Amino acid sequence: MEEKSCLECGERIVGRSDKKFCNDYCRNAYNNKLNVGDKNLVRNTNNALKKNYKILCELNPTGKTKLNKTVLLQKGFNFQLFTSIYTTKTGNQYFYCYNQGYLLLENDFVLLVKNNQDF
Numbered sequence: 001m002e003e004k005s006c007l008e009c010g011e012r013i014v015g016r017s018d019k020k021f022c023n024d025y026c027r028n029a030y031n032n033k034l035n036v037g038d039k040n041l042v043r044n045t046n047n048a049l050k051k052n053y054k055i056l057c058e059l060n061p062t063g064k065t066k067l068n069k070t071v072l073l074q075k076g077f078n079f080q081l082f083t084s085i086y087t088t089k090t091g092n093q094y095f096y097c098y099n100q101g102y103l104l105l106e107n108d109f110v111l112l113v114k115n116n117q118d119f
């Protein structure tokens with residue numbers, strides 16, 4: 001007979017071979033942990049996006065600012081996270097965190113812009 005162990009506690013499972021957990025307690029504990037992992041992912045991503053937004057607001061009080069990329073990086077800006085992309089007719093891509101956007105320029109410069117329109 002095939003031996004299986006519980007995904008939660010690692011105990012050997014006796015009985016039906018399709019069982020993944022030794023009891024309901026272990027199954028619930030395992031599933032709750034998975035949900036917590038998903039919640040943490042969403043929360044961490046939201047926090048990082050908010051941080052990005054705060055950095056852009058701080059650095060771009062006038063609504064249009066050109067600065068070096070390193071200024072953003074030093075503040076902990078995460079270039080992987082944004083809420084939308086706007087592509088102009090000429091093919092430039094603005095990455096937005098809510099209504100604060102940026103365009104990557106040559107030589108590691110970044111143009112920060114603020115969009116006052118609703119998306």
Ligand SMILES: [Zn+2]
Nearest residue numbers: 006009022026
């Ligand atoms: Zn178990």
